[in-house]
Amino acid sequence: MPAAMFAIDLQHLSKSYGPVQAVQDVSLRVPPGELFGLIGPDGAGKTTLFRIMATLLLPDAGTAAVAGHDTRGGMRAIREVVGYMPGRFSLYPDLTVAENLDFFAALFRTTVRANYELIRDIYEPLAPFRDRRAGALSGGMKQKLALCCALIHKPEVLLLDEPTTGVDAVSRQEFWQVLGQLKARGITIMVSTPYMDEAARCERVALLQEGQVLRVDTPAALQAAYPVPLYAVRATGSLYPLLQSLRAYPATRTVYAFGEEAHLSLLPAATAAATTGTAEADLLGYLARAGHAQVQLRGLTPTIEDTFMELLGARPAATAPTAR
Amino acid sequence: MKAFLLFVRKEFYHIFRDRRTLLILFGMPVVLVTLFGFALTNEVKNADVAVLDFDKGPHARQVQARLLSSDYFGLRHYLGSYREVEAAFRQGDIKLAVVFPAGFSHELDHLGHAQVQLVADASDQNTATSLVSYATSIVRDYARQELPPPAPGTAGPHVEAVARLYFNPSLEAAYTFVPGTMALILLLVSAMLTSITIAREKETGTMEVLLVSPMRQLPFILGKIVPYFLLSFGNALVILALGVWGLGMPMRGSLGLLLLETLLYTFVALALGVFISTRSSTQQGAMLFSILSLLLPTVMLSGFLFPLESMPPPMQAVSRLIPARYYIDILKGIMIKGLGLRELWPETAALLALAAGLLLLAFRSLKSRLA
Amino acid sequence: MSGAATQLPGAVAGPVIRAEGLTKTFGAFTAVDAISFEVAAGEIFGFLGANGAGKTTAMRMLCGLLTPSGGVASVAGFDVGREPEAIKRRIGYMSQKFSLYDDLTVRENIRFYGGVYGLRTTEIRAKTEALLGRLGLAHERDALVGSLPLGWKQKLAFSVALLHDPAVVFLDEPTGGVDPITRRQFWDLLYEAAARGVTVFITTHYLDEAEYCDRVSIMVDGRMAALDTPAGLKQQFGAADMNEVFLQLARGAKNTE
Numbered sequence: 001m002p003a004a005m006f007a008i009d010l011q012h013l014s015k016s017y018g019p020v021q022a023v024q025d026v027s028l029r030v031p032p033g034e035l036f037g038l039i040g041p042d043g044a045g046k047t048t049l050f051r052i053m054a055t056l057l058l059p060d061a062g063t064a065a066v067a068g069h070d071t072r073g074g075m076r077a078i079r080e081v082v083g084y085m086p087g088r089f090s091l092y093p094d095l096t097v098a099e100n101l102d103f104f105a106a107l108f109r110t111t112v113r114a115n116y117e118l119i120r121d122i123y124e125p126l127a128p129f130r131d132r133r134a135g136a137l138s139g140g141m142k143q144k145l146a147l148c149c150a151l152i153h154k155p156e157v158l159l160l161d162e163p164t165t166g167v168d169a170v171s172r173q174e175f176w177q178v179l180g181q182l183k184a185r186g187i188t189i190m191v192s193t194p195y196m197d198e199a200a201r202c203e204r205v206a207l208l209q210e211g212q213v214l215r216v217d218t219p220a221a222l223q224a225a226y227p228v229p230l231y232a233v234r235a236t237g238s239l240y241p242l243l244q245s246l247r248a249y250p251a252t253r254t255v256y257a258f259g260e261e262a263h264l265s266l267l268p269a270a271t272a273a274a275t276t277g278t279a280e281a282d283l284l285g286y287l288a289r290a291g292h293a294q295v296q297l298r299g300l301t302p303t304i305e306d307t308f309m310e311l312l313g314a315r316p317a318a319t320a321p322t323a324r
Numbered sequence: 325m326k327a328f329l330l331f332v333r334k335e336f337y338h339i340f341r342d343r344r345t346l347l348i349l350f351g352m353p354v355v356l357v358t359l360f361g362f363a364l365t366n367e368v369k370n371a372d373v374a375v376l377d378f379d380k381g382p383h384a385r386q387v388q389a390r391l392l393s394s395d396y397f398g399l400r401h402y403l404g405s406y407r408e409v410e411a412a413f414r415q416g417d418i419k420l421a422v423v424f425p426a427g428f429s430h431e432l433d434h435l436g437h438a439q440v441q442l443v444a445d446a447s448d449q450n451t452a453t454s455l456v457s458y459a460t461s462i463v464r465d466y467a468r469q470e471l472p473p474p475a476p477g478t479a480g481p482h483v484e485a486v487a488r489l490y491f492n493p494s495l496e497a498a499y500t501f502v503p504g505t506m507a508l509i510l511l512l513v514s515a516m517l518t519s520i521t522i523a524r525e526k527e528t529g530t531m532e533v534l535l536v537s538p539m540r541q542l543p544f545i546l547g548k549i550v551p552y553f554l555l556s557f558g559n560a561l562v563i564l565a566l567g568v569w570g571l572g573m574p575m576r577g578s579l580g581l582l583l584l585e586t587l588l589y590t591f592v593a594l595a596l597g598v599f600i601s602t603r604s605s606t607q608q609g610a611m612l613f614s615i616l617s618l619l620l621p622t623v624m625l626s627g628f629l630f631p632l633e634s635m636p637p638p639m640q641a642v643s644r645l646i647p648a649r650y651y652i653d654i655l656k657g658i659m660i661k662g663l664g665l666r667e668l669w670p671e672t673a674a675l676l677a678l679a680a681g682l683l684l685l686a687f688r689s690l691k692s693r694l695a
Numbered sequence: 696m697s698g699a700a701t702q703l704p705g706a707v708a709g710p711v712i713r714a715e716g717l718t719k720t721f722g723a724f725t726a727v728d729a730i731s732f733e734v735a736a737g738e739i740f741g742f743l744g745a746n747g748a749g750k751t752t753a754m755r756m757l758c759g760l761l762t763p764s765g766g767v768a769s770v771a772g773f774d775v776g777r778e779p780e781a782i783k784r785r786i787g788y789m790s791q792k793f794s795l796y797d798d799l800t801v802r803e804n805i806r807f808y809g810g811v812y813g814l815r816t817t818e819i820r821a822k823t824e825a826l827l828g829r830l831g832l833a834h835e836r837d838a839l840v841g842s843l844p845l846g847w848k849q850k851l852a853f854s855v856a857l858l859h860d861p862a863v864v865f866l867d868e869p870t871g872g873v874d875p876i877t878r879r880q881f882w883d884l885l886y887e888a889a890a891r892g893v894t895v896f897i898t899t900h901y902l903d904e905a906e907y908c909d910r911v912s913i914m915v916d917g918r919m920a921a922l923d924t925p926a927g928l929k930q931q932f933g934a935a936d937m938n939e940v941f942l943q944l945a946r947g948a949k950n951t952e
Contacts, residue, residue: 041874042845054536056694075692076538084536090529094341095334106330107537139746149533165872168745169902169938170945194872195901197938209874239907240886256879259906259936260925309875 007032007157007188008053012062015048022048023059024211030190030204032156035183037202038192039308045211046192047087050161053190054084067156080108083155085146087162093135097126097145100134101152108153118185119148122178140171147178158182160191164198176201196305207308214311219304226302226310228253228268231280232261235292245290249283256309263306327539331547338521339551345517353509353559371419371455372400374412381429387440387466387483391422396458413445420444420455432471432483442487457574460485502567503655504628506560507648510586511593511622513556516614518548518597523610532694541690549594556590567659576662582655585668588675589651595682596647602689622648650674711736711862711894712757716766719752726752728917729766734910736862739885739895741905744914745945750898751867753914757896758865759783771862784812787856790867794852797841801832804840805855812859819858826854846877853884857893864888866897870904882907905937913944920944 008030015023023045030036038046051057052064055075063070069077091100101123105112116123122144129137134145143163150158160179164172176198183189183203191202199205200219207214207222215222235242243262246255253265266279280297287295302310339345373391377384392399400418403409409421423441431438442459444452467483525531534544564582567573596618604610623629625639626648632640643649650671657663657671665672710733719727727749734740744750755761757770759779768775771785795804802823809819827833830850840848849869856864866885870878882904885895889909897908905911905925912922921928921944925937934940 041877042872044874051532051694054532056532056535058693079536080538082536084533086529086532088529090533092334092338092530093528095337099334099337103330103334104533104537106327107534107539109327109538166746166868166900168900168945169941170745173942196875197903238886238909240883240890243883256876257882257907259903305875312874312876 006030006065007034007067008036008190009065010049010053010062011064013049013052013059013064014061015045015052015057015059022211023052025062026208026211026213027062028206028213028216030188032188033183033186035179035189035191035201035203037199037205038190038208039194039196039199039205039304040192040208041194043210044208046208047161048211050084050086050159050190050192054082054159055079081156083150083153083158085150085158085160085163087165089142089146091134091142091146091149094133096131096133097137098130100145101148104149105152110153112152115152115154118154119151121181122151123148138171139167140174143167143171143175144178147175151182156188158187158189158191160189162192162194164193164195172198196303196308199304205304207304207311209312214308222304222307223302226307228265230300230302230306231264231266232258232298232300233264233287233295234261235287235295237293242287242292245287245292249286251279251283254310254313256306258303258305263300263302328543328547331539331543332550335521335547335551338524339555345520348517349513349555349559352512353505353563356505356509369395370398371396371451372417373397374401374403374409374418374421375399376403376406376409376421376423378426379424379428383429383432383438383466384424386470387424387463388422390462390466391459394458394462396455409443413443416445418445419451420459422459432467436471437482437484439484439486442485444487456485456487460487502563502573503652503659504626504648506563506567506586506655507589507626507628507651508619508622509559509563510556510590510651511596511618511648512614513559514552514590514593515597515600515618516611518552518594519600519604519610519614520607522548522598522601523604523607526605527607535692535694541687541692545598545686545690549598552597553590553594556593557586560586560590573659575659577658577664581665582658585651585654585658585672585675588672588679589647589654592647592675592679592682595679595686599682599686599689602686602691621646625649626652628652644674645678647675647678650678710734711738712740712768712770712896714757714766714768717753717756717763717768718765719749719756719761720764725917727756730914730917730919731766732912732919732922734863734894734896736894737889737892739889739897739907739909741908741911742896742898742914743902743905743911743941744898748914748945749917750914754865754867754896754898758786758788784859785862787859787861787864788867789849789852789856789864789869791849791869791871795840795848795855798839800837800839801827801843801851802836804851805858808855809858814859822858826858830854844877846873846880849873849877850881850884853881853888857888861893863894863896866895868898868900870899870901878904902936902938902941905941911937913941915944 006029008028010026010028013023013026014021026045026049038049040046048057052059052071053066055071055078058072063072065071066078067081071078092103095103101112105115126141126144126148129141134142137145147160147163150160164175167175172195179189179191180201193199202219204216204218205222206216215225217225233242233246239257239260239262243255243257246252246262246264251266251269253267255262255264284295284297339349375388377388391397397420401408401412403412403421409423412418412421421443423443425439425441428438428440440463442456444456463483463485525534568575600610600613600617604613621642625632625635625643626646627643628648632643632649635643654668654671654675657668712732712734714733715731716729717727717731718725718729730753742750742754752761756763756775757768759770759775759782762776770782773781773785775782796807799807805823805826806819809822814822823836827836830847832847832851835843835847840851843851853864853866853869870881873881878901885897885907889895899905908925910922910924911928913920921931921940923931928934928940929936932940932943934943
């Protein structure tokens with residue numbers, strides 16, 4: 001497909017800051033109208049990618065095109081059509097809600113009234129606070145105002161760098177509902193988050209770690225990509241002793257705490273035996289002998305977080321020296 | 325254009341909502357000027373004066389009486405010789421000595437003009453210059469009021485006051501305070517505040533958003549500069565007014581030229597501010613950089629506090645890069661000596677060169693991307 | 696409950712944290728509105744709430760940084776209003792935003808914090824070795840903390856916060872932005888500390904982490920809207936997970952920061 005078929009087209013991007021390789025050979029293609037997620041912890045290279053797409057940084061190698069324009073030669077054209085929300089708070093704290101909005105509208109040579117329709121749903125809960133200084137808003141309201149400011153010129157492509165970090169769960173959920181509505185209007189959205197549970201709300205996601213793309217796929221496909229059967233284990237009492245017992249179990253491949261349960265995968269030999277049911281019986285017997293009461297064991301559809309940890313575990317352990 | 329005006333309005337919001345900025349902007353000039361002002365007026369009340377009268381004629385006596393009846397001066401000694409004058413200064417007994425040469429009264433009566441010598445202790449420069457200027461005006465008034473009016477077409481009778489300063493014999497460094505304060509305030513307000521406000525955009529993350537917008541650098545820079553340009557100029561006028569009416573600074577040259585030179589200097593300061601802002605990513609950094617690169621050199625190396633002539637040659641060389649040095653010379657030249665552009669062109673040219681150089685530097689280090 | 700015996704030297708009998716009607720007002724605004732609760736030694740206590748619900752203010756009062764406007768609270772047996780300095784010696788503190796000095800090495804950071812809490816040099820040296828061994832950081836002792844991955848930094852910061860054997864450690868969103876594996880390793884450290892009798896008081900935005908706590912409180916508009924074990928809360932609100940519990944409670948909030 002020609003590059004212009006994509007709202008965002010990144011090819012073999014690399015960028016380093018001195019000795020730190022922030023982004024390493026990243027290639028991604030996002031068709032118009034997609035809600036695409038960059039998922040990864042701090043230091044995965046999300047912000048660097050956003051800055052390259054927003055024409056703020058030039059890559060050391062590779063090419064990046066946004067809305068059909070190359071970020072190197074088409075900087076001005078891209079800046080006309082992109083809405084960008086940087087990772088940190090990016091409003092004027094000493095200006096009121098209304099003043100911020102007016103200013104950003106003027107910056108893009110438009111007015112709030114001309115594009116009010118696009119931001120109405122997001123702005124309405126803020127409207128009662130229009131004369132309050134932006135610095136005095138709650139985290140969730142700040143994010144909404146920042147989104148309004150990024151949307152006020154009807155961008156074709158919306159770049160949102162960790163919009164939900166540090167925001168409470170209620171505001172996060174509302175924010176994702178808003179993104180769904182914007183997607184329905186045909187805006188291409190690239191959004192990053194360190195929260196794995198938010199990945200499921202994207203159409204496709206890229207899992208990033210230390211500047212590299214681990215995998216790009218739909219959330220469903222990522223869940224299906226988990227290579228071995230996964231179990232959820234629970235017992236009465238605290239999770240910690242159960243985790244310790246499971247770690248000591250010889251057939252254990254991986255075990256991670258997940259809410260009130262432990263997610264467990266078994267070594268291939270045990271997995272093969274699992275089809276006959278003997279592996280499960282063996283495990284239950286082991287846990288009973290270890291003193292765990294009311295042990296429940298069930299098969300499980302892996303979450304994106306499971307897949308992410310699986311992919312992390314497959315890499316040479318750089319961040320996780322004591323991972324098992 | 326509308327975007328630009330909104331940008332300027334936004335800057336005014338920032339300024340008027342930030343206590344720190346307001347303090348630097350409006351508090352500092354007033355504090356500095358009143359501080360120096362008080363120091364001056366206190367010193368000048370009933371300053372100790374010695375009289376050395378070689379004339380002993382009627383005019384000399386009447387001039388003395390006038391001087392001593394004013395609030396500014398109080399008689400300390402009648403002296404008999406120059407040697408005694410020197411001794412009195414050394415002991416710190418007197419601030420001013422008035423010397424009437426022999427034949428003073430005779431010359432005034434018959435030639436229509438005469439000289440009186442005013443000797444001041446210039447180790448306290450500001451006091452010395454004020455005393456000399458008060459005494460000078462009293463002596464002049466005497467000639468104008470007490471002697472018969474001139475025949476038409478001839479110069480009237482007048483007394484020339486010749487000032488001599490002990491310890492710092494040239495009048496060069498006189499009145500440094502008002503020009504120095506103006507140079508400093510303009511620099512701080514223009515350069516420091518501009519650089520801090522740009523650094524603040526970087527700190528709040530709004531710089532990223534501004535960059536990723538169709539707005540170009542030039543309107544951005546102008547939008548930052550214009551408010552401070554206006555405010556600086558307003559400040560300059562206030563300081564000037566305080567200097568002339570409050571502290572008795574003379575204004576002998578062209579006010580128009582002075583204002584034009586002030587605009588030029590403000591421009592240099594703003595270019596410096598923009599340049600500093602491109603080098604610092606935090607407000608603190610900009611503040612520190614400003615103090616190190618603007619405040620200290622201006623105070624130390626512009627001739628504001630310390631005479632340039634007495635500095636070692638390397639320091640003098642460095643001082644040639646300090647914009648305030650030229651501006652102070654220009655201010656003194658226009659206000660005190662009544663000089664015009666014909667005499668002040670070297671300083672003006674230096675400021676123009678600095679403006680051009682800094683502007684070039686500022687725009688070259690301004691980027692449309694982050695790195 | 697993690698149910699471990701309390702063998703911490705100098706551990707106090709009874710609850711380690713006790714708050715009764717603890718209140719803080721700023722002008723007309725009531726940030727914390729008469730909250731009462733107790734936390735037992737060795738408990739992992741989750742302190743949840745939306746932004747602006749009053750979490751930070753409450754935590755600052757318990758750490759002796761803010762004087763309560765009303766009510767009483769004690770930490771490690773000392774009154775937060777009258778004996779804040781005694782409290783500061785008996786607690787550890789770590790937050791996502793500030794933990795260690797990036798421009799000091801691992802060892803220098805440990806030595807500095809040991810010195811702040813008045814540990815003897817020999818004691819610091821012994822503890823440093825033990826700590827580095829436990830974290831697997833022995834080879835990084837002379838590395839600048841700024842050069843370590845975020846996950847390691849946070850684990851190190853937590854261990855440093857425990858250096859002076861505090862009765863309680865306060866953790867303010869310690870795992871923000873950390874990758875999922877490291878986040879779980881971090882929780883292992885919390886469990887180990889709790890098993891040694893250290894009381895862990897933690898705020899987090901990751902609601903799956905709320906499940907790992909022995910008990911969870913949820914603040915809404917300055918009040919403690921819920922306080923129970925995760926299982927108890929889920930049952931009480933008929934919710935499948937803590938996320939749902941949190942959303943049900945926080946939706947009704949009025950205050951924002």
